[in-house]
Amino acid sequence: MNKRLITVTTVATVSKILNFSCVDGPGNRLVIFLQGCNYRCKNCHNPHTIGVCDHCGDCVSHCPANALSIRQNGSGKSQVIWEQALCTHCDTCLNVCPKQSNPKTQRYTVEEMLAVVRKNSLFITGVTVTGGEATLQLNFITELFTQIKADPALNHLTCMIDSNGSLNETGWLKVMPVLDGAMIDLKAWQEETHLWITGRDNHRVFKTLNLLAEQQKLHEVRLLHIPSVTDFQAEIDDLADYLSQLPISTQVRLNAFQHHGVTGEALEWPVCTKEEIETLAQQLEKRGVKNVVRPAVVFS
Ligand code: SF4
Ligand code: SF4
Structure with missing residues (x-):
């Protein structure tokens, strides 16, 4: 019987590529924004990255x-x-767009994305894949990072993922051999608060944080502080206990909620001031959390 060789090309739906960023992981990074998210955060500052365009034509x-x-x-x-x-x-x-999507997304094969990486490789220290929720397109990420690691002209670049932490253990283990680190959002401490803000509970997020910490690949935990909404201050003792047992190399990055890009009810929520973010930082540090990083800019 004749066997036919079928080549399957892995393709991603990309909403944006930033050739240079210094806020999406360590050093200077090429940042790839993948379209589509499995959370429905009330405070999403990029809501048009949530849905995947079904070409309805309404726009x-x-x-x-x-x-x-x-x-x-x-x-x-x-x-x-x-x-x-x-x-x-x-x-x-x-x-x-009624589906929180974007008609300007582009489809990239791994080869096409590698060409973008090669073009920028002299000016960057690494590549970060973000979203939306990047890990929804895990095959593309794994293949892209594998190709980067296999190419002598590119393998000096670090490969990182910025994620909401919802990927399961099997998925993380698949990408782990070619992953240098991850930045994970912890959107609330209590399961109920997380569910109310994002539409999903946070048990997967804690599993992700624990797994990445164990593998020494948890570059950063990100806390977006929304003073009247998130529960970080109400749960400060438990939160600080948890964060202080993470590897010393893990940064705890605090972000201050602002209205930029936000739609709907979250526009009614008060923004987080410089004083409020500083208070949270000091509460964590007082309880032994190391490596707390304040936001570079708080607008209010
Ligand atoms: S981006 Fe345009 S075509 Fe795509 S789902 Fe939205 S309205 Fe429809
Ligand atoms: S962003 Fe571009 S494609 Fe979308 S409505 Fe404006 S001009 Fe048209």
């Missing part, structure tokens, strides 16, 4: 620059086409 007629059109692809399915050269980045399409 097309709203584009004031005629940068969007709808066509049939080879298999007869409707497809929204975005013409980058015409786009004025007014964000109208993002605001009218």
Whole structure:
């Protein structure tokens, strides 16, 4: 019997690529934003990265620059086409999309993304994959990081994931051999608070934090402080006990809630002031948490 060799190309849906960032992991990093998220955070500051476009076409007629059109692809399915050269980045399409998506996402094969990494490799120390929730496209990440590690011209780059921590243990173990570190959000201490803010409980997040800590790959835990909403201060003793037993190399990064990009009820929540973030930092440090990192800028 003849055997046919089938090559499966791993492709990702990408909402944005930043060629240079110094806030998404250590050093200077190329940051790849993958589209789609499994959380529904009330305070999401990038809500158009949550849904995956189903090419319904609802946004097309709203584009004031005629940068969007709808066509049939080879298999007869409707497809929204975005013409980058015409786009004025007014964000109208993002605001009218009923699925919290974006018609400007691009599909990249691993090879195409490697070309982007190669082009930038002299100017960066590593690559961070974020989202949305990056780990929803785990096969792409694993293959991309594997190729980076296998290429002598690229293997000096560190490969990191920025995640909400919802990936299961099997998934983390799959990417672990080619992962240098991860930044994980802890959005609330209590399960109920986490569920209310994100739509999901946090038991997977703690499993993720524990696994990455055990493997010495937990680069950073991120706490977004929303004074009247998150429960970090109400649970300060338990929170500090937990954070202080993490590896000394793990940073505890505090972020201060602001309204930028936020929609819906979270716009009614008060922002976090510089004094409030400093109070939380000192409460943690007083209880023995090392490596607390304050936000570089608090706007209020
Ligand atoms: S971006 Fe939203 S509105 Fe536009 S085609 Fe996709 S799903 Fe429909
Ligand atoms: S962001 Fe670009 S594609 Fe979207 S509505 Fe504005 S001009 Fe059109």
